[in-house]
Each structure stands twice: as C-alpha cells, then as structure tokens.
Amino acid sequence: MRKVKILGLLGTGVIGGGWAARALHFGIDVIAADVKPEMEEWIRGAVANAEPALARLTMAPLPPKGKLSFTTDLKVMAQRADFIQENIPEQLPLKQRMLAEVSRNAAADVIIASSTSGLTPTDLQRDMLAPERFLVAHPFNPVYLLPLVELVGGEKTVQGTIDAAAKFFTYIGMHALHVRREVPGHLTDRLQEALWREILHLVNDGVATTGELDESIIYGPGLRWAAMGTNMIYHLAGGESGMRHMLAQFGPCLKWPWTKLEAPELTETLVDRMVEGTQAQAAGRSIRELERLRDDYLVAIQQVLRQYNIGAGATLRSLEERLYKDAATSHNATPAEPGKPLRLLDTVVRTEWVDYNRHMSDFRYGQVFGDAMDVLFRQVGVDEAYRDSGRMYYTVENHIKHLGEAKSGELLYVTAQVLKVDDKRLHVFQRLYRGRDDKQIATAEQMYLHVDTKAAKAGPADAKIRAKLESIAGQHAGLPAPPEAGRRVGRASH
C-alpha cells in the first residue's frame, strides 16, 4: 500500500470534520468531498474548533500542518487521495452505492475505509472494485481527541489492508483495535448500546432521569473505565484469585433481574475463557500491583477533574472547601514557635510528579513551595474572602536551589522562615526536606508583593494580616540568616 500523504474524506459531518482535524494536525493533507458546497465552510469551522484542544494534546514537535481542500466532485477526491475515509449517513444502500463509485475512481492500492458505527464490511464492500482494500475503521467522537479506532475486515478484505490501515492510524496518534469477527455494532458500540438501551428502559419506566443515570456512572465506574475495562476491574474486585473468584461470587446475580438483558449460561467453558483472558491482560502482574496502578490513576484523574470543577472533581473541590473551613475554625493549628521556622506542609511525591529519571521533576519543587506558601497565607488571613475583596500577594521572584532528590511516594515537608515584612513586601525563605532522612533537598528564597488587583498595582496589605506576618517575623528574628539567601545564581553558599 502507498504512503499516505493525502487523506480523502467522503462526507463531512461531525465525524468527517473530526478526521480532518486529526489528520491535518499530524501533517497529513486532507481533501474533503461533499455534494453540498456549503459544507466547505462547515468543515473549516470544525477544524478550527478542534484546534485549541488538539494544540494542547502534546508538546512534542509536530511536522508542518497539513493543507485542507474541498471539492463537490467525488471523482477528484478519489483520484488524488492516498487513503479514503467514508463518513456518510448510516444507510446501507447509500453507503454501498457511494463506496462502489469511489472504488471505480481510486487506484487499486488506495485503501478505502468506512466510519460506520455498526454496518458490517462484507455488506459494504459488496459492489466495490478491488474490495480487498476495503475495511471498516470506526472512530469515536471527538475523533480528534479519542484514540480508539476499530478495524474490521469483510470476507474479501486481505490482511495487508488491515495492517496498512493500522499503521496509518497509529501515525496520526490512534490506537487501532482489530475486531477479528464481523458482528453488527462491532465491539464498542455493542457494549455502549447495551448500556444505552438499559438507560432508555429506566427513563421509560420512570425510575430515573437522564441526569441521575449520568451521575450513576461519572462518580463511580466511569472513573475506572478511563484506563481499565470491566474485565480488568472485576478481576481486581475478586481478591487474590481474581476473575475466577468474582465469577463464583457474582455468578448467581446473572440470573437476577439486574438488567433487562439476559446473560448467557455461565458454563465451564465461558468461565475458563474469562479467566484466561484476564490472566493474559494481567500479564504476570499481581492483584496488589494492579490495584496500586488503578488507585494511582483514580487519584490523578480526580485531581485533574477538580481543576475543571466537573464530576468527581467537583466533589473533591467541595470536600476541600469544607476541610479548609474546618481547619481555619479549629484550635488545632500549629502556632509559631519562637526561634523555630514554621512547619507549613507535609506532603507526598505523587507518581505523576516523577520524570524519566524517576525523581521528582524540577518544577514540582516549585509547586510544593507554592502549596506551603498557600498554607502560610491562609494562616495569616489571606483567604478566599480576602482575595474576593481585590487584594492578594503576588510572587515577584523565586530562587530555588536543588540539593537532593525525591522519589515517587516519598514523604516531604516544608518549613519557612519569614525574613522581612513591610507594608507591601514579604520576603520568605523556605526549606524542603525529605521525610525519611530529614535531608534538606531544596531551598527557595521568595519575594512577594501585595497587590490591589482592581487598581492593578502594588498596595498595602490589611493591617491585621501585616501584624500577623510581623509577629512571625519577630519570632524568626533570632534565627541565623540562611546561607543560601541573598545570593545570585552560581555563587556557592557553602
């Protein structure tokens, strides 16, 4: 099969637009064909809308973007494209007719793929010229962000077609899943459709609203499904003997009316297939090891969702607001001890903080120092209400010195010494320690400026806040000056 430099699109709806955006982004030219000339503007808009998200997917260097052209003449597209992707409405006779026409206009080494959600390739390739180069390549919305593409060959499709298509889709950042047997709906849509039809029943029977049913997924199983499927998840739920135990325990439920879908008989053969399948997936990893992986990604995803205040992230955010409020009103806050730096933060190195070197990335040191300063600011009264009043401290400078390393899972703590406070400026020195050996692994010398955010300029801090900071500075006045402070870069401190 030929190298793909130009992708031809037959049909330009939501799916066609998604294919165009993805291909262009990874340097492939696209020629889109649609009988309706107004679709040119539409597809250009779709590509533009996809770009902001696509631009953030990876920071790796990209080849120059591909060029998009449009034609209402299917033949022109078929003659110029190196790979053709069909995305027209889900009607078998229409798809058969158009695919046959395209096949008569494209060279025999041009792969032709259909985005069909559920029609089978043997039906679709029936009237084509050179049907051996045809396959189903079923993507998921938004095509420009979701990596999955299901590849299904028909009776006349040759293996070389599947292999070459997989290579092309991998090139544009996708995960090609070879579906080895033709069934209506392929694999993914069969699973989605079962869930969807159960939703329709529950709404139809007045049991729940669409919103309640969505909540029933996104706060629970949906979080797990982002990186492990039902089989692996159930393998983990079965304890040390995994899927076999799980099937023994929940097998009887398959007879219960937990869905309107009847289960197959749980024969020995089926149990064996389920167990062998999940053992292959586990690939020698213990239940405990897989649980840790699951827990790691569940924590990390919830922290990402918190940034967007959506789903489980919104729950986490509400929880934290309550915790901060409780901490502020409790009498348990550690008071400043005269003659000792404040211990502000105890934390743990997250797995996703670690770089290729298996040590905490440089910029995460800055994050930990920043989190520690947030604790200090809350303690002296710089909280949400204060910020809402249009006042806050801005970081002006931060000079970090690295003295040691930390690995994933290690405990860390941060202490701070207030060097100087005036009406606008706050000069602080922080030390980051590794919990296991109390080794100091970094220092940070920081200058903050108090700002009136409405006037967008420096302004004096609230008197109460300044007084609290000055009280701390007073307690720190007797501490020795940190040797690392007041030095320029490259000037050794010891």
Place this chain on the structure above:
Amino acid sequence: MRKVKILGLLGTGVIGGGWAARALHFGIDVIAADVKPEMEEWIRGAVANAEPALARLTMAPLPPKGKLSFTTDLKVMAQRADFIQENIPEQLPLKQRMLAEVSRNAAADVIIASSTSGLTPTDLQRDMLAPERFLVAHPFNPVYLLPLVELVGGEKTVQGTIDAAAKFFTYIGMHALHVRREVPGHLTDRLQEALWREILHLVNDGVATTGELDESIIYGPGLRWAAMGTNMIYHLAGGESGMRHMLAQFGPCLKWPWTKLEAPELTETLVDRMVEGTQAQAAGRSIRELERLRDDYLVAIQQVLRQYNIGAGATLRSLEERLYKDAATSHNATPAEPGKPLRLLDTVVRTEWVDYNRHMSDFRYGQVFGDAMDVLFRQVGVDEAYRDSGRMYYTVENHIKHLGEAKSGELLYVTAQVLKVDDKRLHVFQRLYRGRDDKQIATAEQMYLHVDTKAAKAGPADAKIRAKLESIAGQHAGLPAPPEAGRRVGRASH
C-alpha cells in the same frame, strides 16, 4: 439523627475495608465487627494498603485520623456506633437476619445502611426494629477513592434518614446519589450489568477476548465517561439540536441487533423525557460550551494517563516518541541564528494550569521553562540514549522573576541565551513571552551541572555535546547581558 463520630461496620471484606479506610482518613472512628477474629488483621492490612493513595487525594488540612477497633461481638459494635454500615455477603435471608439483630441492639436514632449491590431496601428492612432509619447506601470499589454512593430508601424509610445519611457521606468526601425508586440493581449496577452481560455474550460467542473488549472501552467511551455520562455525551453528538437530533438519527438503530438487549419503543413520551432530561443537565450551557469542557478534560486525562503509561496515555507516549524521533532526523530544526536568542518552545496555557486567580500558577512558569530546556537538550544531543548511558544535566539553581500574567488558552513562547559553558556547568538565561502582545512575562536564570548518574557525582559532558553548546554560546557572546541575570532576590534589575 445524631452526629457521627463512630462508624460501625458489620462485615469486613473488600467493601468493609474500603469504608474503614475512607472514614478513618477523614477523622471518623471505626468499630468493625466480624465473627471471624482473623479479620482484624485483614482489615488493618486493608486500611494500610489504602493509605498511600488516600494520602495523595487532597492536600487540604485533615483532622486527626480516626481510630480503628475490632470486635467479634456484633452487640458491642451496635451499642457503640453512631452509624452502622452492613457489608456481609449478598444473600437476602442472611442480611435480613443480621440487620434485624443489629437493629435490636442499636439506639433508634442510629442509622443502619446496607452496602448491597442490588437487593432492595424494602426486603432488607422487613424484620428490623425502627426500620424507618434503614436505607441502602451502595458504594463502589475502591470505596476509599470513588466518591459515588447510591442511597435508596425502602417503603418504611423516612426522608430524614436519606438526608442525614447524605450529610454523613458528603462529610467523608462522597457524592450521594438519591435513587428515588427501588429496582433490583439500583441504577449503577443495572447499567454496568447490561454492559457486563453483553461482554459475556461476546466472549461466549467467540467474537472477542476480555482484553479486546476492555480495549474497546478504555481508548474511547471510557475516557468520556470519566466526567460525562452517555446521555450528555449523546446530547453533544447531536449537533446544535442535541439529544432530539441524536434520537432522530440513531433511533432506527434501536431496532438493529447491536446488542442482545432489546430497546423499549421510542415513543413521543420517551423522546420528550430524554430531551427534557438532557436540557436540564446542560443547564443553559450551549453545545459548543459543553464540547469545550469535554475536550478540556479529555486532553487533561490523557496527559495524566501518559504519566502512568496506561491506556490512552500509553498511546500518547508512543506517538510522542515517534514525533521526537522524526523531529531529530528531519532537517527542519531551527538553527541558531547568530546574535539572536534561540526560540525553543511555543506552547499554550492549559486550563488546568490556571489558579483561583484565573492566571497561570507560579509553578507552571517553572514547568514551561523546564520544557523549553528539554528542547535545547534534545537539540544538542542530550536524549534518551545519552541518559541511558548514565549521563545528564541536573538543575542546580533556578531564579525566576515574574513580570506579567497569562490566562488560560494564551499562546506562550520561550527564548534562551546561553551565558556560559564549561566541561561541567551550563549557565542559561530564558525569557517567557506572551504570544498575543510579545510581552515578556517572566525570566529564568538557571545553572545546570553535568552529572555521571552511576557515580552520583559531577562529571564532564560528552565532547560533542559540549561543542554544540559552546557553538551556541559563541553565537550569543555578542548579545547584551540580561539585566535580570546575576542579581539576588529583591535587588531590582531596572
């Protein structure tokens, strides 16, 4: 209902252990009851295993951890607990008997909840004393990380019980979903079970393996389900007219054999309920706005998963390796222009980089400067192979000055000026610019040390790498010295 200070657990399997870990972490004491004394050690182990992940869930200040005690005497637990959660095997007569016994030993204002996956509360509360304080509270594994808990009342349950239970579960960080009608399997397990039974059919029919079926979810719909359910996702797939268009377009598929589950008739009433439900979920937000939210979290989740090299994150990682390799072998790399700093990186402020102030967080400046340095290192030959040979540059110091702000979605670029190179040290000055107005918003003065990682000490860089860096330093020799470089914190540069 009383304030919950002590949670009583009846039964201590995987679910009981999960409840214990979650409650203890958020400051609630736990008394666990199990007839088998060996379960004490088990539950203590389960709590210890949950702790590393739980400890990373939030950095908000936590109350002191709760205390765990264990008893084989159900009565002792029932008399001491303020709230009782039952987690024994899924057998109706056993649960009925045990719940009745517990109810006779617990004060009437103590809520009793069952973790049952699918039994109904009316059946479970049948023989209880004061059955109005009973409900189903169904959690999901791992209970200590997933926020979902389904609350279902039986015929004798009063609303006050549901409300008080919701308050308690929210306190320990959960999302309480009130299931308003009793059905076997509640809501979540009905949806999961439909998908699960379709999996069993596909494996039974020899269509696919468990691994293929898991892939069919995790690279596609599973990523979406982490924060939006099927209904919202289909609403977005319907274009501007949302769910109504989607049902018109895919309604006919409901008659097709895309799953072994038959769909209900798509009546006008059902269509109206689906449309009204999703409109309520959208809450006035346009399709475009919701698409942006979906795209944002899909990008962010894939970046998190990349750190764990799992699912879609593994796909992204492979893609990036290919892109870096292609970039290294292409002749398109920007050469150093004599007399100009190197332009190393063009990037975009990600939504999750922004803090409460709607500006890029301080530590993200460090991340961008670090990413830019990675580009420079790759350009001069410090790549994976070099690191694998046991050599690399470590950051010793980083002095960042903040001069301006950046908002979500803004373009940024970084330039670098090489100040000095010797056999071990590399002194660099970087500037971060905002794309829209070319305003310099930060500078970073950095010192790197070349290290022999096996010997764990400084060592000379490879001669070729040093030569490349010296060539750049030579081209930069005529540039003016940056006014911000060589200054200590608090010493103004202009």
